[in-house]
Each structure stands twice: as C-alpha cells, then as structure tokens.
Amino acid sequence: MHSKTITPVAGLVLDPAQRTMLAALCCLPLLEFGEEGLHGWSQLIVYPEAFRVERSHMDAAGVLHQGNDELIGEAWDAGPVILSWADVLADCADPRGGFCVAAHEIAHKLDALDGVLDGTPPLPRDWQLEWARDFQRAYDALVADVEAGRTSPIDPYAAEAPEEFFAVATEYHFSDPGTLQEALPDVAAHLARLYGRPPFATD
Numbered sequence: 001m002h003s004k005t006i007t008p009v010a011g012l013v014l015d016p017a018q019r020t021m022l023a024a025l026c027c028l029p030l031l032e033f034g035e036e037g038l039h040g041w042s043q044l045i046v047y048p049e050a051f052r053v054e055r056s057h058m059d060a061a062g063v064l065h066q067g068n069d070e071l072i073g074e075a076w077d078a079g080p081v082i083l084s085w086a087d088v089l090a091d092c093a094d095p096r097g098g099f100c101v102a103a104h105e106i107a108h109k110l111d112a113l114d115g116v117l118d119g120t121p122p123l124p125r126d127w128q129l130e131w132a133r134d135f136q137r138a139y140d141a142l143v144a145d146v147e148a149g150r151t152s153p154i155d156p157y158a159a160e161a162p163e164e165f166f167a168v169a170t171e172y173h174f175s176d177p178g179t180l181q182e183a184l185p186d187v188a189a190h191l192a193r194l195y196g197r198p199p200f201a202t203d
C-alpha cells in the first residue's frame with residue numbers, strides 16, 4: 001500500500017478498509033513468490049463495474065480489426081492493473097465459485113515479469129522446463145476439448161491463449177482448487193508450488 005497507488009475512477013469511492021482488502025487480494029498470489037512479484041508497475045485503477053475498452057489490432061493478413069470489449073479486469077504491460085469493484089465484491093461474496101479477478105490479473109503481472117506474456121512466470125530453469133511441458137500439454141488438451149465442443153472442465157476462456165490458461169488456473173487455485181486438482185492435476189501441483197497450499201484445499 002506504500003508503493004502502489006489505488007485510484008478509484010468513474011465516481012467510485014473506496015474507504016481505507018476497502019483499499020486494504022484490494023491490496024490483500026492482490027498480494028494473495030505473492031505469499032510464496034515474495035514482494036518482487038509486484039515489481040514493474042505502480043497503479044491499481046478501480047472501476048465501479050465492468051468497463052469498456054476500444055481495441056484495434058492488425059492481423060497477420062494486414063486487416064485492421066476494431067472492437068469495443070467489456071472487461072472486468074486488465075493488466076497492462078509495464079502499466080496499471082485495472083479491476084472492476086463490482087466483480088471483486090462478487091468474488092468475495094462467493095469465494096469458492098472459481099473466480100477471482102484480482103488473482104487473475106496479478107497472475108498476468110507475474111507472467112510478464114520476465115518480459116514475455118506466455119503463461120510462464122520467471123522460475124528456476126529446471127522447474128520452468130517442467131512447467132512449460134506440463135502447461136502446454138494441459139492447454140493443448142483443453143483447446144482440443146473446446147474446439148470439439150466437449151464440456152470444458154474449467155472456464156473455457158482458459159483456451160484463449162497460454163497466458164489466459166495460467167491466469168484462469170490461478171483463479172481456480174485460490175477459489176476452487178478441488179476442480180483444478182481433478183481436471184488438471186499437473187497444473188494444480190505447479191500452482192501449489194508457486195502460490196503455496198490452496199486456501200480451500202480439502203486434503
């Protein structure tokens with residue numbers, strides 16, 4: 001709370017207790033990793049609810065796509081973390097529901113610490129190799145399930161990209177570890193090593 005600014009916007013007001021709760025949620029993924037996991041950015045921006053962003057990107061064929069997306073959280077490269085307060089409250093009201101937008105965005109920040117947003121945070125070399133192998137295998141299987149129209153064992157948003165897979169799996173670690181353990185035991189084991197024992201672990 002001393003090194004980051006929490007900035008409520010769009011009419012939102014946050015009292016000291018609410019700011020402390022936000023800070024605690026953002027630190028949840030850092031209990032094992034340490035405070036260096038917060039390096040490289042300085043501002044948490046909080047919207048009252050989901051927020052709209054204009055996007056444009058050039059695809060490989062040189063076509064410019066423009067869109068207007070509604071988001072509940074975002075983590076910019078070397079920039080702020082942005083959260084929807086309404087969604088943070090919804091996560092807290094249902095802490096075992098499988099969603100935790102604050103942990104999701106901090107997972108993106110951990111992922112980006114090594115300069116590449118690819119679903120792999122900075123880890124000792126041997127562990128990183130095992131992580132990359134196990135995560136790739138689990139991600140490929142999930143993508144195959146989603147593409148074949150089979151029921152996805154976790155939120156199918158995880159099949160969007162390897163970095164989303166890591167961030168969504170992080171949400172399950174903190175809020176529904178039983179589902180993660182059953183669906184993706186290798187991934188669950190890596191996350192337990194990265195984050196510590198899940199708070200709602202049953203065994």
Ligand SMILES: [Zn+2]
Pocket residue numbers: 104108163164167
């Ligand atoms: Zn994400």
